[in-house]
Amino acid sequence: MPIHEKSLIRPENLHTHDELVIDGVDVSGHWSTFIESRVVSDYNEALEDEIAALPGGEQIHRCWQCGSCTNSCTVNAINADFNPRYWIYLIRMGMESELLRDKDIIWQCVSCNKCTYACPRDVFPEGVMKATAHWLERRGHTPKSPSMHFDEVFTEQIVKTGKIEESRTIRRFFARTKQSLMQPWMIEMVKKMLSGLPVGLLTRMGLATLVAPKTSDWSRASAAIQEFIDEQHEQQEQALNLARLAKSPPQKDAA
Amino acid sequence: MTDTNGKYKKVAYYPGCALEGTGHAYNRSTKAVGKKLGLDLVEVENWNCCGAMEVKNIDPKIQTYLSSRVMSVAANEMDMDVVMAPCNGCYHNLKKAEYDLENDDASVEVVDKLSKKAGHKTYEAGQVETIHALDWIKESIGEEGLKERVKNSLSGLKVANYYGCMYTRPRHIFPEKDQGSGSESTSKPHFMDDLLAAAGAENVDFPLKTACCGGAHTLSDSDTSTKLVLNILKAAKLAGADVIATECPTCHTGLEMHQIRAEKMLGETVDVKIMYFTQLLGVALGLKPRKVGVHENISKSMPLLREHGLA
Numbered sequence: 001m002p003i004h005e006k007s008l009i010r011p012e013n014l015h016t017h018d019e020l021v022i023d024g025v026d027v028s029g030h031w032s033t034f035i036e037s038r039v040v041s042d043y044n045e046a047l048e049d050e051i052a053a054l055p056g057g058e059q060i061h062r063c064w065q066c067g068s069c070t071n072s073c074t075v076n077a078i079n080a081d082f083n084p085r086y087w088i089y090l091i092r093m094g095m096e097s098e099l100l101r102d103k104d105i106i107w108q109c110v111s112c113n114k115c116t117y118a119c120p121r122d123v124f125p126e127g128v129m130k131a132t133a134h135w136l137e138r139r140g141h142t143p144k145s146p147s148m149h150f151d152e153v154f155t156e157q158i159v160k161t162g163k164i165e166e167s168r169t170i171r172r173f174f175a176r177t178k179q180s181l182m183q184p185w186m187i188e189m190v191k192k193m194l195s196g197l198p199v200g201l202l203t204r205m206g207l208a209t210l211v212a213p214k215t216s217d218w219s220r221a222s223a224a225i226q227e228f229i230d231e232q233h234e235q236q237e238q239a240l241n242l243a244r245l246a247k248s249p250p251q252k253d254a255a
Numbered sequence: 256m257t258d259t260n261g262k263y264k265k266v267a268y269y270p271g272c273a274l275e276g277t278g279h280a281y282n283r284s285t286k287a288v289g290k291k292l293g294l295d296l297v298e299v300e301n302w303n304c305c306g307a308m309e310v311k312n313i314d315p316k317i318q319t320y321l322s323s324r325v326m327s328v329a330a331n332e333m334d335m336d337v338v339m340a341p342c343n344g345c346y347h348n349l350k351k352a353e354y355d356l357e358n359d360d361a362s363v364e365v366v367d368k369l370s371k372k373a374g375h376k377t378y379e380a381g382q383v384e385t386i387h388a389l390d391w392i393k394e395s396i397g398e399e400g401l402k403e404r405v406k407n408s409l410s411g412l413k414v415a416n417y418y419g420c421m422y423t424r425p426r427h428i429f430p431e432k433d434q435g436s437g438s439e440s441t442s443k444p445h446f447m448d449d450l451l452a453a454a455g456a457e458n459v460d461f462p463l464k465t466a467c468c469g470g471a472h473t474l475s476d477s478d479t480s481t482k483l484v485l486n487i488l489k490a491a492k493l494a495g496a497d498v499i500a501t502e503c504p505t506c507h508t509g510l511e512m513h514q515i516r517a518e519k520m521l522g523e524t525v526d527v528k529i530m531y532f533t534q535l536l537g538v539a540l541g542l543k544p545r546k547v548g549v550h551e552n553i554s555k556s557m558p559l560l561r562e563h564g565l566a
Contacts, residue, residue: 112467113424146475154309162303221373
């Protein structure tokens with residue numbers, strides 16, 4: 001079956017009559033099942049180019065639809081709706097409304113790179129998933145995903161200090177996504193962690209939360225990185241015709 | 256005593272951020288094992304984060320720059336030609352940067368521009384060789400060399416070797432792998448198996464060696480990560496493992512964290528221990544478990560070690 005027909009066979013498009021007789025033949029139940037036809041007219045011709053303009057999406061045009069990505073996908077194994085091959089197809093066809101049906105799960109790619117390993121055409125499907133998730137957010141189709149919040153909190157800290165101090169990143173992330181740090185499993189884990197740690201190490205870790213570890217002489221690198229991120233962001237906004245709404249993503253706030 | 260590759264006797268050591276935090280036991284055990292084996296680790300001076308799994312999602316070229324700076328310091332300021340990174344994330348990112356700088360002109364241009372602005376020498380592809388802690392021990396000491404040095408054989412200990420994602424994928428950034436006999440395999444890695452077998456351990460047949468633990472989303476999509484970790488823990492248990500040996504701080508912490516989360520949230524308990532491969536090697540080489548930070552692990556392995564006469 002050609003892949004695009006899959007979208008027609010959704011529960012809402014399937015019709016079955018419990019009792020139906022046509023020309024004297026009883027076709028009640030499954031015998032009368034038919035699939036409602038539908039005309040797709042809302043193609044977005046620019047969709048592939050827009051995804052290709054975002055980091056990771058550059059090679060999407062190389063896809064042959066072999067399905068190696070979906071076949072090897074970690075997330076597909078636990079959620080059959082997570083289907084990189086299908087999304088790549090929709091993007092290349094410009095079937096935006098179909099893609100939007102899955103908008104809330106695309107960010108869930110875990111970057112295991114099994115798809116990129118398996119892809120015979122160097123499409124880098126992992127990058128395409130990230131580009132697609134970013135496109136959905138930039139276009140306002142989805143709110144910023146928890147993963148995006150994490151990436152931003154993390155990157156901001158590196159740009160600012162050159163290094164990551166984990167507890168700071170975690171606290172920031174929970175605050176920004178408005179979650180409580182006091183999850184029962186988190187408390188249990190911290191208890192177990194603290195029970196075995198030597199006093200010296202505890203002191204050192206405690207100090208690290210107060211004074212973040214830093215790469216020295218980092219200010220010039222920091223400025224250069226931030227400048228590059230801003231430039232790239234501006235270019236991407238233009239590619240997506242969003243220039244007027246442009247706003248730098250990694251907000252510069254205190255680490 | 257048998258040694259193999261003199262080139263890895265003295266390497267630039269890049270611990271990375273995680274090894275100074277949650278992965279402290281990995282840092283400690285790597286250094287202790289290096290010392291015990293007479294291998295010299297010289298920490299990369301004033302290093303920065305490699306970009307981990309997050310920065311590439313903001314901009315992949317920034318990740319390439321960050322990793323290149325670490326290699327630039329090792330090559331240009333310390334005059335080293337090998338960088339050893341025990342963390343899969345750091346190792347992967349340095350390899351990825353090396354690949355990009357070898358093959359992608361746009362990456363070379365960005366790295367050069369940023370390095371000049373930041374005020375340090377631009378790293379050029381080929382200046383250093385990046386290796387993992389597994390390569391380091393496997394190539395410098397080798398299995399025969401290890402066997403000669405083992406004081407407490409791990410015999411009777413059943414180990415599932417877990418390599419995770421970033422040590423083997425995607426394959427194009429690891430040109431030295433998949434080179435036939437003796438080289439590491441990206442589809443069925445075996446360096447950790449080889450080393451622990453040399454230390455006497457019984458490696459179980461573990462099908463999820465390179466499965467994903469969901470580390471990238473361990474906090475942002477915890478339910479998915481818990482499911483993925485449960486698969487790994489259960490497969491190891493079914494294969495008969497007492498302990499899962501790890502070689503990555505993100506995998507290690509992910510397994511420990513979601514083992515607890517699965518208990519608390521889903522009521523699923525899988526009793527299998529989790530230890531860094533360097534901790535197991537250290538104990539086999541005669542180091543006290545505390546010396547290799549076994550007490551720092553969330554997963555409590557001391558009773559298991561005692562049971563096998565290793566503590």
